[in-house]
Amino acid sequence: MWNRRIGSNSLVCNPLRNGDRRVSAVSTRARPPSGIPHLQPVSCCEPIQWRFHSSPCGRKDSVNHFQILAASPVPMATPLIAGLAVAAAALAGRYSIQAWNAYKARPVVPRMRKFYEGGFQPTMTRREAALILGVRETASAEKVKEAHKRVMVANHPDAGGSHYLASKINEAKDVMTGKTKGGGSAF
Amino acid sequence: MAGKLIANLIVMGSTIIGRAMLQAYRKALDNANKTGVAHEAINNIRRASKTMTEQEARQILGVSENSTWEEIVQRYDNLFERNGKSGSFYLQSKVHRAKECLETVYQKNKQDEPPN
Numbered sequence: 406m407w408n409r410r411i412g413s414n415s416l417v418c419n420p421l422r423n424g425d426r427r428v429s430a431v432s433t434r435a436r437p438p439s440g441i442p443h444l445q446p447v448s449c450c451e452p453i454q455w456r457f458h459s460s461p462c463g464r465k466d467s468v469n470h471f472q473i474l475a476a477s478p479v480p481m482a483t484p485l486i487a488g489l490a491v492a493a494a495a496l497a498g499r500y501s502i503q504a505w506n507a508y509k510a511r512p513v514v515p516r517m518r519k520f521y522e523g524g525f526q527p528t529m530t531r532r533e534a535a536l537i538l539g540v541r542e543t544a545s546a547e548k549v550k551e552a553h554k555r556v557m558v559a560n561h562p563d564a565g566g567s568h569y570l571a572s573k574i575n576e577a578k579d580v581m582t583g584k585t586k587g588g589g590s591a592f
Numbered sequence: 593m594a595g596k597l598i599a600n601l602i603v604m605g606s607t608i609i610g611r612a613m614l615q616a617y618r619k620a621l622d623n624a625n626k627t628g629v630a631h632e633a634i635n636n637i638r639r640a641s642k643t644m645t646e647q648e649a650r651q652i653l654g655v656s657e658n659s660t661w662e663e664i665v666q667r668y669d670n671l672f673e674r675n676g677k678s679g680s681f682y683l684q685s686k687v688h689r690a691k692e693c694l695e696t697v698y699q700k701n702k703q704d705e706p707p708n
Binding site for chain 1: 649
């Protein structure tokens, strides 16, 4: 065997150069020289073929997965969700109707301020006179007269008012206009 | 020298402040007398309960002792409404308090009637 190989090399070396010797040696050892151009394209094509094979497989797999994901929960969840939605809508409607009825039936409570405590002062002061007439303590005589007329219309004894209130209103007017003193000094 | 000056300044300042406070106090007393706040303070101290008497309540509503509760309510509604329109809030308050006072009295009377 060794002899045969050496013999073949010597036969080829004669026509070729030193560099060609190496190339030729490799080719001769692996396969016949005629197969060289065929080997290279095959090695190049193999990964390309692999890619082509893998990519459509991946696409198909992904499509199948999406279909499965989309299809599987639909028959299970849709009726349940629909039922819950209908129930919630019904409850909301019922509650809204009850709320509307309660709102309509609510009693009308007017706003009330804090009323002044107790009765009138034993001796009327300027402050109380101003409160009775609904004016400021520093109001002018004209405003006091207008207020007196307005308040007296509401409390006139001839029109169903009270004599006591009418007398209080008149006294307040006198106090505000300075016709009568509001009493002596307190201290 | 500096200590004496500072002491003099302090004495003068305190004197001026004292005079100013005295004048302010007197002015406050005068204002209280004029506006009647002093009277109100004394009255509030004298009668701490600050409630309306039955007699005054009847006078305010313009009813007598022989009036029935229905008449009182009618008078109250009338006066309250009219004072609300063109009267003053103070008079409205008095009318309201008068009704409350008489309501208490009539409730007591109703409670006392059955055993009598």
